[in-house]
């Protein structure tokens with residue numbers, strides 16, 4: 001698995017701070033790259049639902065911090081993705 005942070009960095013093209021937050025389209029792109037899947041394969045997965053659950057402050061954008069926090073829960077196996 002590629003490093004998620006590196007993928008995000010590429011996707012956001014060096015945007016900093018709040019500007020580096022991912023919108024839904026970027027989030028989908030990051031996710032598919034990270035999992036090494038094409039977007040079509042991810043159609044079975046409700047990424048919008050995941051996006052909402054990652055976006056804990058409901059800002060409509062996902063920050064790296066939010067994503068990392070969500071992933072730590074996911075990696076503990078409490079999220080069946």
Ligand SMILES: [Ca+2]
Pocket residue numbers: 055056057058059060061062063066
């Ligand atoms: Ca957010």
